[in-house]
Amino acid sequence: MFRIKDAKVSLKFYTEILGMELVHKSDGGDFTNYFLAFPEEGKEHLSAEEKADRKFMREGILELCHNWGTESDPEFKGYANGNEEPGRGFGHIAVSVDDVQAECDRLEKLGVEFKKRPQDGKMKHIAFIYDPDRYWKKIRIVAKDGTRT
Incomplete structure (x- = not known):
């Protein structure tokens, strides 16, 4: 939750x-x-x-x-997302797609903020985006047979 x-x-x-x-x-x-x-x-x-x-x-x-x-409280700073202090612990949820780059292109056009794009770092098959509350969502490729590519 x-x-x-x-x-x-x-x-x-x-x-x-x-x-x-x-x-x-x-x-x-x-x-x-x-x-x-x-x-x-x-x-x-x-x-x-x-x-x-x-x-x-x-x-x-x-x-x-x-x-x-x-939503209307100007003093409310948001919740801990689990990846930063305070509240480190929870990491992210993952969403599997057929083509990470195509999905990233679509998300970028919609104005979604990225934590990591596929070209950043060593893991080229994943990306991380933020939701409106700064929780991380991992976008990854999964082949049709269920194996990770």
Whole structure:
């Protein structure tokens, strides 16, 4: 689960930029949890009711938690992303794509900020981007047979 400052900004990033879909929203006392996942291949034919019945029976569900009011609080500095002090510990999540460079080109055109591009450093098959709350997302290549290239 990622804590997010502004639900509108984060949902736009994950749905419009990364291509995930909102599968469930749950309001708590003073927070909202959003559950997102990539569209399921081969399930496009399912009705809305069938999709709702299986919303948590998918791989790779991402939970975002928005504590109400943080988006408009000028004193709120954001959450620890796990890669910097304070709060070092969590690293990143990974998203697999067929072509890292093509995906990086697409993300760059959309104005996404990069931590590392494929040409930076020794690992040419990966890139890292930031989400709106500065959490890292690793973009990596995985071949059609599931092996890393």
